[in-house]
Amino acid sequence: MRQRIEIPGDLLPPKSAGVVVMRRFPNGWRCLVLRAYRNWDFPKGLIEDDEGPQEAARREVWEETSLADLRFNWGDEYKETLPYAGGKVSRYYIAESAGDTVKLRISEELGRPEHDEFRWVSFDDAEDVLPPRLAIVLDWARQMVEDS
Numbered sequence: 534m535r536q537r538i539e540i541p542g543d544l545l546p547p548k549s550a551g552v553v554v555m556r557r558f559p560n561g562w563r564c565l566v567l568r569a570y571r572n573w574d575f576p577k578g579l580i581e582d583d584e585g586p587q588e589a590a591r592r593e594v595w596e597e598t599s600l601a602d603l604r605f606n607w608g609d610e611y612k613e614t615l616p617y618a619g620g621k622v623s624r625y626y627i628a629e630s631a632g633d634t635v636k637l638r639i640s641e642e643l644g645r646p647e648h649d650e651f652r653w654v655s656f657d658d659a660e661d662v663l664p665p666r667l668a669i670v671l672d673w674a675r676q677m678v679e680d681s
C-alpha cells in the first residue's frame with residue numbers, strides 16, 4: 534500500500550491563473566497581449582489563498598486591464614503551461630471581452646502599471662511576440678476559438 538505524502542502549500546511552486554482574452558474585430562478574432570519590459574504574456578497573476586483559479590484569472594484581467602465584462606463562452610476548460618521560472622505553472626482560460634478599451638491600471642504595490650503596453654493581435658502575430666512557454670496555450674486557444 535502506498536503512503537500519500539502531503540506537501541505543505543508554502544513548499545509548492547507558485548501557481549498563477551490568467552485569461553486568453555478574445556475580441557471579435559471586423560477583420561477577425563484578436564487576442565489581448567500585454568508587455569512588461571521585453572516580455573509579452575496574456576493577463577495573469579498569482580492565485581491568492583482565498584480564491585479559485587478562474588476567480589483569480591478574472592481578478593487579474595480586471596486589475597491589469599480594467600476589462601470586467603468577460604464571457605467564458607468556451608466553458609471552464611483551461612490549459613496549463615509546462616513548469617517555468619523555478620517550477621511555476623500558469624493556468625489559462627479563454628474568454629471573450631465585450632469591449633476593446635484597455636486601461637493599464639496603476640498597481641498599488643508598484644505605484645505604476647504592471648505592464649508597459651498592450652495589443653490586440655491575431656493568432657499569427659501572437660506567435661511572433663509570445664514566449665515559447667505559451668505556445669501550447671496559444672495553439673489550444675486558436676483551436677478552441679476557430680472550432681467554435
